[in-house]
Amino acid sequence: MDFEQFRIPLGSSLEALINILSDHLAPLTKAISAVLETAIDAIDSGLMHLPPWALILALGLAAWRLGSRRIGLFTVLGLGLIWNLGLWDPTIATITLVLFATAIATCLGVPLGILAAMHKGWARLIMPVLDFMQTMPAFVYLIPAIPFFGLGPVSAIFSTVIFAMPPSIRLTCLGIRQVPAPLIEAADAFGATRSQRLFKVELPLAMPTIMAGINQTIMLSLSMVVIAAMIGAKGLGGEVWKAIQRLEPGLGFEAGLGVVIVAVILDRITQKIGARSV
Amino acid sequence: MEKIVVQNLVKIFGDKPEKALRLLRQGQGKNAILAETGQAVGVADVSFSVTAGEIMVIMGLSGSGKSTLVRCINRLIEPTSGHILIDGTDITTLSREELTRLRRTKFGMVFQGFALFPHRSVVQNVEFGLDIQGIPPKERRDRAMAALSQVGLTGWEERRPEALSGGMQQRVGLARALALDPDILLMDEAFSALDPLIRRDMQDELLSLQDTVKKTILFITHDLDEAVKIGDHIVLMKDGALIQSGTAEDILTNPASRYVERFVEDVDFTKILTARSVMLPPSPTALIHHDGPRLALHKMAEEGISRLFVLGQSRSLEGVVTAEDAARAAEHGDRTLQGIIRPADKRVSAETSIQDIVPLLGSDKEPVAVVDDKNGRLLGIIVQGSLLAGLADKGRTNNGF
Numbered sequence: 001m002d003f004e005q006f007r008i009p010l011g012s013s014l015e016a017l018i019n020i021l022s023d024h025l026a027p028l029t030k031a032i033s034a035v036l037e038t039a040i041d042a043i044d045s046g047l048m049h050l051p052p053w054a055l056i057l058a059l060g061l062a063a064w065r066l067g068s069r070r071i072g073l074f075t076v077l078g079l080g081l082i083w084n085l086g087l088w089d090p091t092i093a094t095i096t097l098v099l100f101a102t103a104i105a106t107c108l109g110v111p112l113g114i115l116a117a118m119h120k121g122w123a124r125l126i127m128p129v130l131d132f133m134q135t136m137p138a139f140v141y142l143i144p145a146i147p148f149f150g151l152g153p154v155s156a157i158f159s160t161v162i163f164a165m166p167p168s169i170r171l172t173c174l175g176i177r178q179v180p181a182p183l184i185e186a187a188d189a190f191g192a193t194r195s196q197r198l199f200k201v202e203l204p205l206a207m208p209t210i211m212a213g214i215n216q217t218i219m220l221s222l223s224m225v226v227i228a229a230m231i232g233a234k235g236l237g238g239e240v241w242k243a244i245q246r247l248e249p250g251l252g253f254e255a256g257l258g259v260v261i262v263a264v265i266l267d268r269i270t271q272k273i274g275a276r277s278v
Numbered sequence: 279m280e281k282i283v284v285q286n287l288v289k290i291f292g293d294k295p296e297k298a299l300r301l302l303r304q305g306q307g308k309n310a311i312l313a314e315t316g317q318a319v320g321v322a323d324v325s326f327s328v329t330a331g332e333i334m335v336i337m338g339l340s341g342s343g344k345s346t347l348v349r350c351i352n353r354l355i356e357p358t359s360g361h362i363l364i365d366g367t368d369i370t371t372l373s374r375e376e377l378t379r380l381r382r383t384k385f386g387m388v389f390q391g392f393a394l395f396p397h398r399s400v401v402q403n404v405e406f407g408l409d410i411q412g413i414p415p416k417e418r419r420d421r422a423m424a425a426l427s428q429v430g431l432t433g434w435e436e437r438r439p440e441a442l443s444g445g446m447q448q449r450v451g452l453a454r455a456l457a458l459d460p461d462i463l464l465m466d467e468a469f470s471a472l473d474p475l476i477r478r479d480m481q482d483e484l485l486s487l488q489d490t491v492k493k494t495i496l497f498i499t500h501d502l503d504e505a506v507k508i509g510d511h512i513v514l515m516k517d518g519a520l521i522q523s524g525t526a527e528d529i530l531t532n533p534a535s536r537y538v539e540r541f542v543e544d545v546d547f548t549k550i551l552t553a554r555s556v557m558l559p560p561s562p563t564a565l566i567h568h569d570g571p572r573l574a575l576h577k578m579a580e581e582g583i584s585r586l587f588v589l590g591q592s593r594s595l596e597g598v599v600t601a602e603d604a605a606r607a608a609e610h611g612d613r614t615l616q617g618i619i620r621p622a623d624k625r626v627s628a629e630t631s632i633q634d635i636v637p638l639l640g641s642d643k644e645p646v647a648v649v650d651d652k653n654g655r656l657l658g659i660i661v662q663g664s665l666l667a668g669l670a671d672k673g674r675t676n677n678g679f
Contacts (some may be wrong), residue, residue, distance in 0.1 A: 068329060109505075142509070154580070180393075182389055182391050182393040183393055183395060185354055185389070185393065186387070186393040186395075186406075187406075187410075188381075189352060189353055189354055189381060189385065189464075190382065190386075190387070190406055190407040190410060190454075191378045191379070191380075191381035191382030191383075191407070191410060191411070192410045193378060194547040195412045200406075200410065201395060204395075204397045205395075205396070205397055207397075267358065
C-alpha cells in the first residue's frame, strides 16, 4: 500500500458521526438550546434592569460576607471601574455565562468524580478522557457545538462545560481518595452504610479539595467564555473580539481588564469558601 | 459465658488463597508459603475464646497478625476461612445488612491513631455511631455527653479534636465507642501512640472504667508490660499463628517456646510476680497457746533472728514478738506471750505484686508476712534476700539458660 497516498479518514469519520448525531439529536439539542437561551436572556435582562450601583453594592456585600472585607472592597471598586468604562452589560453577560457553565460543570463533574473515586475501573476509563478534554485546544470544541446548539450562548456554554469540567472531576476524585484510611475504617467499624460513609465522612473531608476543583472550573469557564465570543457569545469576550477585528488596542485592554477583575473576584470568593469548609 | 469464639481463623492476603490455604493446612510456615505462592498469611489457623466481661489481650510484634485478627472479628477484613462466633452467631456467614447491624449494636472500636473525624467537634465525634443509627438528636446528644463524662472530658465537647492532646483525643475515641453501649470493645493498639506517662494513666482508667461497665474487651498491643497489666487473659501471636495463651502469670512463668521466653525477658518482673512466687516457708514461728517467752527466745537464737511471727488457732497470724520484749518477759517470769505480742503491720496477700512489697521491706530489713485473705493463715514470709533470689531466678529461666 502506498502510505503517502493513504490517509486515515479520522476527521471525515468524525464529521460523519457528528452529522448523524446532530440529525438525530437535533430536536433534543434545539429544545435544550431554546430553554437555556430563554433562561440566560431572562437573567441577563433582569440583572441589567437593576441599577448598576445597587447590584455593585449587593455583590460587594455578598463578597464581604462570603469572603472578607478586602474582597468586598475590591468588588465594589472593580465593578465600579467596569461600570465607568461602559462595560457593565457585557460584564453581566459574561458573569451569567460563567455561572451557568460552572453550575452545569459542577453538577456533572462532582458526581462523576465521586464515581471515579468509588470504582477503580470507572476511574481508569475516565482519566484518559479527561486528559483528552483538557489538552485538546479549546477552540476545537466550538466547531461541533454549532450544529447541535446553533450560534450563541448555549453553544458557548456547551464548549465551556467540556473544557472546564475536568478539574471538578479530578479534584473530587482526588479529595475522596485522600481521606485517610483509618477514618474510612472507623466509619465502617461503626456500621456506616456506603452512602453514610460518603456523605458523613468522605465528602465533608474532601470538601476543600472539591472547592479547589470548582474554583479551577470557574477560572477555566471564564477563560473559555471569552474565547466562545467567536461563536456568538456576547459579553466581555465579545468586546475583545470586536477590538481585535477593529484593531483597537484600547478597547481590547479595557475589556481584558474587565475579565481580570471578574476573575479575581470569583477566584478570591471561592477560595475563601473552600478554605472555610475545612 | 463465651462471648467471642474464634475457630481456625485464617486470613490470606492475595488473589489465590486456595493453594496457600492448602500449604498452611500441611503445616507450612508463613515465609515458606510466601516464597512458594506469593500469598501473604495474615492469620494462620488461630482459635481462642473470650469470656463475657473479661479483657483479652492479643499481643505480638508488628507483622504478627494481631491487627488483622481483630479486624476479622468485625469483618473489616474478610476472613479466608474459619468461624467467628459472637454470642453463638457465626458472623462469617452474615449478609452485608446483618453485618452492618451487628457492627452498630455489638462492637465499639478504638484505634491506634485515634481516627477522630477532624470535621466534627468532640461531641459530634462521640455521636457518630448514634448518628448513623438514626437516633434522634436530643437522645444522641445526651448519650454522647454521658460517655464524655465517663472518660472525664465534660466541658470539652465543642472543641475540635485537633485542639486536644493525644491522651484526650484517645479519650474521645474511647467515648465514641462507649456511647454505643456495645457488648464488645475492640481496642487496636489504643494506647500505643501515647507517651508513657499518659499511657499508664489511660491503662489505669480503662481498668477502673471496666469495673463499672463490664464490657468484653479485646485489646491489641505489642507491649508485654501493658498486656500483663490489663489482660485477664493473653494470646501471644507470631507470624500469624497463636504461640501461647493463658493468664499473664502462666505466660511469664511457663513460656511455651524460646520465642515467648525472648519476649518476656525484658518485662519488669516486679509488676507481674506476686508475693506467692517469692515467699519462703514461714518457719520458725511461735504458737500463742503453746510457746512462752523462753521458747520464743530459743527459736530466735537458733535461727539468728530478732523477731518471730506468732500464730493462733489453725495457723492464723496473731502478731509478732521481738527478742527484746521476750527477754524482758522471761526475766519477769511470764509464762505466755500474750502480754508482749505486737500487731504484724507488714502483711500482704499472696496476690500482691512485688512492686508493692519492696517499699514495705524498707530499711529495717524486717520480714513481711504473706497472709491468706480469707482465713488469715500465715502462708509464708518475705525477706529481702528471698525477694532478690526470686527475681534472679525468674530472670535466669527466662533468659533460656
